[in-house]
Amino acid sequence: MPGRPRSVLLRLEVRPAGRRCTCAHNTAHVMLKGDLRFVVRDRGPAAGEKGYCAACASEMLVKAKAELDALEAALQPFH
Numbered sequence: 001m002p003g004r005p006r007s008v009l010l011r012l013e014v015r016p017a018g019r020r021c022t023c024a025h026n027t028a029h030v031m032l033k034g035d036l037r038f039v040v041r042d043r044g045p046a047a048g049e050k051g052y053c054a055a056c057a058s059e060m061l062v063k064a065k066a067e068l069d070a071l072e073a074a075l076q077p078f079h
Helices: 054-078
Strands: 011-016 036-041 049-052
Touching: 036 054, 049 054
Parallel strands: none
Antiparallel strands: 011 036, 036 049
């Protein structure tokens, strides 16, 4: 019996900003304390993290969804 399917996603989460910070994608975008930010944690034991504003995160997620849909479609003949 095969094991549980692995997640291909990195460590992702949405959480409020603890203080004023800038978006990792566009430094002109500022997030104030309490604003929701999309956090991507790097792999590894001493990994850092990058925070993105809601506007940039939304664009990133739309693009990622399209890429995942294309990969899934490419596997359909084999499924």
